[in-house]
Amino acid sequence: MATFCCSIACAQQSLFESTNGDTSIFLNQEGGVALVNIGKSDVRFGYRHDVTTIPWAFGVDVVANITGTSATLLNNSTPPAGAGIHGSAIKRDLFRKAPDASKLGPKSGKVEDCPHGLCSDWLVFQALYDRAQFSTLGNTTPPLQNAVKRNFDGYSSRVAYNQLRKTAKNDFLLGASIGVGRFNNIDSLKTTQFTDNTITTIGSTEYIASQGTKTAYVGAYQQYIGVPINADAIWYPGVLGGVVAFDLFVRSNVAPTDRYGSPGIGLFFNKMGQPSRPLGGIAADYRDGKGQVSLVVGWKF
Numbered sequence: 001m002a003t004f005c006c007s008i009a010c011a012q013q014s015l016f017e018s019t020n021g022d023t024s025i026f027l028n029q030e031g032g033v034a035l036v037n038i039g040k041s042d043v044r045f046g047y048r049h050d051v052t053t054i055p056w057a058f059g060v061d062v063v064a065n066i067t068g069t070s071a072t073l074l075n076n077s078t079p080p081a082g083a084g085i086h087g088s089a090i091k092r093d094l095f096r097k098a099p100d101a102s103k104l105g106p107k108s109g110k111v112e113d114c115p116h117g118l119c120s121d122w123l124v125f126q127a128l129y130d131r132a133q134f135s136t137l138g139n140t141t142p143p144l145q146n147a148v149k150r151n152f153d154g155y156s157s158r159v160a161y162n163q164l165r166k167t168a169k170n171d172f173l174l175g176a177s178i179g180v181g182r183f184n185n186i187d188s189l190k191t192t193q194f195t196d197n198t199i200t201t202i203g204s205t206e207y208i209a210s211q212g213t214k215t216a217y218v219g220a221y222q223q224y225i226g227v228p229i230n231a232d233a234i235w236y237p238g239v240l241g242g243v244v245a246f247d248l249f250v251r252s253n254v255a256p257t258d259r260y261g262s263p264g265i266g267l268f269f270n271k272m273g274q275p276s277r278p279l280g281g282i283a284a285d286y287r288d289g290k291g292q293v294s295l296v297v298g299w300k301f
Contacts, residue, residue: 013046013061013086015278016232018251018264018285019292020187021063024160024175024230026090026124027277032300039283039294041066041079055093061086063130078191078215082132084154091123096163121163128181130154135216140192147194147216152223156181160230171236173245176229183226185258188288189217224257234268243270247283262287266294 014027021040032047046061063084096118131154135147158179165172193213232249236242247266253259264285271277280297 013044015280015296015298016234016245016247016249016266016268016283017294017296018249018262018266018283019287019294020251020262021294022228022230022251024162024177024232024249025173025234026088026122026160026162026175033298035280035296035298036066037294037296039292039296055091057090057092059088059090061088065132080132080134080152080186080215080217082130082152084128084130086126086128088124088126090125092120094121094123094161096121117165117167119164119166121161124160124162124177126158126160126179128154128156128158130156132186134186135194135214136186136189136221137192137194137216137218138220140218144194147214148221150221152184154182154184156183156226156228158228169238171238171242173232173234173236175232175234177231179228181226181228183224183228183253183258185222185224186217188258188260189219189221191215192218222257224255226253226255226258228253241272243272244268245270245278245281247281249283249285251285251287260287268296 014023014025015035016023016025016027017035017037017040019039021037021042032045034046035044036042037044042063042065044061044063047059063086065079065082132152133150134152135149137147138145156179158177158181160175160177162173162175165174192215194216195213229252230250232247234245234247236245245268247268248264249266250261250263252261262285264283266281266283268278268281271279277300278298280295283294283296285292285294
């Protein structure tokens with residue numbers, strides 16, 4: 001049977017991520033944590049501060065995209081260059097209350113940590129800012145138009161509710177979140193490679209200077225107000241001692257522009273004896289008629 005710490009509230013995004021780097025689960029990570037989502041090509045550093053005198057915790061995540069080939073290898077996609085900062089505040093124990101020892105009956109002097117199966121629950125408030133730089137093309141039909149260089153500033157907020165439940169043989173970590181913010185649709189656009197050439201004519205001679213190959217997103221680029229809704233149901237089989245967790249999840253946007261639903265499943269591995277601290281895992285989801293894979297690895301410091 002897995003054993004969780006009942007003060008599992010935190011202000012850091014967990015490793016239970018899908019390919020788009022999102023989750024509805026926030027875990028207790030004392031101090032700092034770092035993770036790499038190879039499917040999305042981003043690196044995240046987070047730090048949590050717990051206020052012991054009140055039932056609140058605060059934290060911050062800093063995110064930076066890797067301009068490498070990891071996402072291309074897994075999903076045949078190229079994320080744009082960018083970075084972001086995410087701040088969080090967490091309110092613990094909304095519905096879970098410490099049991100009254102006098103009402104538990106003869107328990108050898110011990111107080112049950114999880115009355116009625118609910119060990120802990122917490123509410124997460126998060127504000128996010130992400131900035132990205134990329135180029136777009138309306139189409140690839142000759143004669144080609146010039147690629148448009150764009151800067152995107154994404155502002156969003158969300159609220160998530162998490163709870164940890166226990167049965168006689170299994171543990172369950174459940175989460176749901178809803179948000180609103182400014183997004184774009186580049187995840188739905190195809191990518192192509194193009195080269196910027198500068199042609200200089202001196203007399204009767206032309207000189208061509210190439211600035212190298214770059215990536216452009218092809219299609220009708222849009223910015224919009226989105227409403228992302230996420231949910232996760234994580235199962236820790238007791239027979240495996242909490243080392244392995246299975247995540248059934250869904251990621252979606254219910255706004256009319258770029259509306260989608262993306263179900264998926266994940267397999268994650270946790271530190272021996274500390275199942276609330278995942279070390280990493282792999283998740284597969286389905287969106288827009290194709291499958292995607294996310295490989296996440298994390299470290300605590």
